[in-house]
Amino acid sequence: MLTIVKIGGNVIDDPRLLHRFLVDWAAVTGPKLLVHGGGKIASAIGQRLGIEPKMVDGRRITDAETLEVVTMVYGGLVNKNIVALLQALGNNAIGLTGADANIIKAEKRPVKTIDYGFVGDVKGPESINAKALDAILQAGFSPVVAPLTHDCNGSLLNTNADTVASVLAVAMAEKYKVQLLYCFEKKGVLRDAADENSVVEKLTPESYSLMKDSGQVYAGMLPKLDNAFATLQSGVSIVKIGQSEDVLAMAEGKPAGTTIALEA
Numbered sequence: 001m002l003t004i005v006k007i008g009g010n011v012i013d014d015p016r017l018l019h020r021f022l023v024d025w026a027a028v029t030g031p032k033l034l035v036h037g038g039g040k041i042a043s044a045i046g047q048r049l050g051i052e053p054k055m056v057d058g059r060r061i062t063d064a065e066t067l068e069v070v071t072m073v074y075g076g077l078v079n080k081n082i083v084a085l086l087q088a089l090g091n092n093a094i095g096l097t098g099a100d101a102n103i104i105k106a107e108k109r110p111v112k113t114i115d116y117g118f119v120g121d122v123k124g125p126e127s128i129n130a131k132a133l134d135a136i137l138q139a140g141f142s143p144v145v146a147p148l149t150h151d152c153n154g155s156l157l158n159t160n161a162d163t164v165a166s167v168l169a170v171a172m173a174e175k176y177k178v179q180l181l182y183c184f185e186k187k188g189v190l191r192d193a194a195d196e197n198s199v200v201e202k203l204t205p206e207s208y209s210l211m212k213d214s215g216q217v218y219a220g221m222l223p224k225l226d227n228a229f230a231t232l233q234s235g236v237s238i239v240k241i242g243q244s245e246d247v248l249a250m251a252e253g254k255p256a257g258t259t260i261a262l263e264a
Contacts, residue, residue, distance in 0.1 A: 001237075002031045002137070002176035003251050006165035008184035009037040011244045012078060019085065021183065024248040026089040031137045031176070033168065034093075035145045037161040038078040042070050045077070058220060062117040062158040070158050074146040082144050094141040098149035099156060101132040104164065106149035106157050120149040120157025122164065125234070128171035166227045170234040179238035180231055181250050181257075182224060188242045188258035189225070191216060199242075202259045205229060228260040 005025065011017045025034065039060065043053040046069040054061035062070065079095040086093040098104030098120075105127045106120030122128075136143055145168070147161035162182065169180040188199040191211075200207070208225060211217045217225065228239045240250045242257020249256035 002033065002172055002178045003028055003181065004033045004035065004165055004169045004172070004178060005181045005183055005247060005251075006035045006161055007037070007244060008182075009039045009041075010185045011183065012036060012038050012082075013040050017185075017244060018082075021244040021247060022082065022085050022089060022091075024245070026086060026091040027248055028251045031142075033133070033137070033143045033145065033172075034082070035147065035161055035165040035168065036074075036078060036082060037147060038074050041078060042073040045069055045073050056114055056116075059116065060119075060158065061115075062119050064118070067118040067156065067158060071148060071156055074158075075148050075156075079144060079146045086142065086144070092141055093144050094136065095144045095146070096136075097146045097156065098159070098164075101129060101136070102150075103129045103133055103145070104149040104159070104167070105129075105152055106159055108151055108155070108157060118155065118157050120151065120159040122149060122159060122167045125167060125171035125174070128168060130171045130174060133168075133172065134175055162224055162227055166231045166236075169231050169236045173235035173237070177237045178235075179240070179251070180228075180236050181247060182228070182239075182241045183244040183247050183250075184241075186243060187246070188240075188256075189217065189221070200258050201255070202261050202264070204261050204264050206264070225260070229262070232260060232262050 051065050075097045083093045083095040106122045109116045109119045109121050147164050149157045149159045169178050191198040239260040240257045246256035
């Protein structure tokens with residue numbers, strides 16, 4: 001079983017939560033791969049440099065200056081700090097962007113109503129160099145992947161970390177049984193956003209549709225859940241969404257978080 005985890009920015013922003021998560025992540029057995037974000041840190045560093053973040057509907061506009069910032073923060077500061085912490089915990093991690101070993105190719109998002117700048121869209125598992133990733137895993141390393149891709153023409157591209165995790169999971173599912181875990185600050189998908197303990201244990205397409213219709217899930221959770229169902233339909237074996245503190249329990253199949261399933 002290959003375990004792929006995407007860790008959200010709210011955990012990365014909190015040194016205490018991040019350390020606790022990485023202690024548990026280091027204890028996950030078998031081959032594993034970590035995808036991280038870091039948007040709030042990128043915004044804070046940019047502001048210190050006089051570069052104000054530009055957002056549209058929660059999505060970052062990545063102009064040339066912002067691309068420099070996210071490259072420094074995602075591929076440098078955040079990625080290498082995580083790798084160093086994992087080394088201290090005995091987990092031989094290796095930090096990567098999509099350009100390293102050509103692992104993630106993307107295309108610059110075309111301009112429609114909004115010009116997102118240097119934002120990359122990954123077309124599918126054919127954009128992933130699964131052979132190179134497998135070689136890294138077989139060598140005993142745990143890849144830590146920053147949400148930066150490349151266009152094969154010398155430019156890095158800022159890419160959504162949830163998307164990176166899901167496409168990596170689908171590509172690697174051709175060789176491995178893959179479980180994909182989305183870890184963030186909530187205990188899972190909640191029936192009531194105001195009640196942290198109202199976790200939905202299993203979410204199917206039918207129950208998801210009902211929750212959308214009733215307004216129980218909305219905004220930022222929708223693309224995450226749409227991605228989750230799509231990965232299952234594309235060969236990923238297990239998808240779960242839950243709290244970063246529960247990553248080890250979720251990885252070991254214990255009751256924790258929300259399991260995304262195609263059938264009840």
